[in-house]
Amino acid sequence: MLDCEEVLVFLSLRLDGALGEDEQRELACHLASCEACRALSGELQALHDAMPLMEEEVPEGFRREVMDRIREERGAAQRPERRARRGVWRWGAMAAIFAVVLLGSSALTRLTAGESMVRRASSASEEPRVAMYAETENQPAAPEEDGTGGAMGRAITEERIGAVQAAPSGDGGSPTETDEDAAVPEATFYAADGEIPQERKEQLLENCIAYLQTSDLEIQGQGEMVLVDVRPAEQEELEEAVWEEESLSTPYLVRLERAFGREGIGILCDRDTLNVLGYVPDA
């Protein structure tokens, strides 16, 4: 005999047309004798019937705007001197900045639409990457960071080791961000499949975001980084890494990318404590 808890699932399955014949009979049997579940059944049905009302009409001009933005971005990639048209349009500005970097690394000729820009930037030498951080300090998305320009960006990049040492341990992020912690796991459906358990990935993501937020790198500290991969770091990457070599086992390399655009970073985390150890510039 079904209990009322199971009935809820059965009713829900029935609404989705996913209830088998035997189960239908079982359900009918229970409903016949349980008034509370009959009421539930009717109300869930009414809700289900009303839900299509919540479909939305796309706002006028939506498609045109999408396409305008795509063209704008393509145009910006080809003419880096052109700034994004609208201030609110932060990500368009971003594209212009990438274009500067790409020019710097003379990768422009190889640029094809939609291709991973971060790979381009990463394959370039140290200098253009520094330029990317420097430029970002001046872009409209971060108006509070006004014009100290390239030198500042460089200094920040060099200070990263310090930032690593100052990174919080994974027990709850920085003091100002604690309220947000509960929401962090929701980003986990970005996580690639692997043998690392979900909770550990969530903790890694949380630690890395806390680290990025307290690092001085505005470009990476805005909370929209997503976890795309976790795996043990390779020897080669460890040699390139900026980190405190204090981990006994091979650290994890946690790959984070910006949800918008393809900009990313590889962060080293201790395999046991999951604390941030450092980062790999070109991971």
Added chain:
Amino acid sequence: MRAGLSERELVLRAKQGDERAFEQLVAENETRIYTLCRRLTGSAEDGAELAQEAFLNAWRGLAKFQGESSFSTWLYRLASNVCIDFLRKEKRRRSLSMTVSLDDEEEGREAELPDARYEPERELERAETRRAIARGLERLSLEHRQVLVMRELSGLSYAEIGRILNLEEGTVKSRIARARAALRKVLLEEGNFFRQAPSKG
């Protein structure tokens, strides 16, 4: 426009930089994507902005799309991601105690502007229902809202939802059931929905 082409062909062309092919993909998916963003965020303005963002991300990420899922599923996932990120930031910005959302007003305006030429009373009733459900949805946890929108509005299968959210199908089933129960509970509390949509037992 390239109405005759399959999604696959459109994606191939778009990958080669064909904007018109991509525009067709936008046309075919915009309602679903906008509805998702609109309902996840509870705001028409944010919904439109994020839906645009999702399409832009799709355009930028086309090279990464290998066709392991359908384009529309992939796009849907991008849109979910954009919304989650947004909501995470919003949550930081607003305090948790904030309960009255702007959307009440917004739905209210919608209610005053129904397409009432034919059946004014019925339209009014519908607008009421919409407003009640919209408010109800907003009071749900993001987890619950998400699966309800995916199932009820986007018509995704349990398996698809499972893939997008990285959940077992069994978990999806029970989460949807609980989400439905949660929405019912909220609407019973508010008292606006079931009064005008009496149960049919």
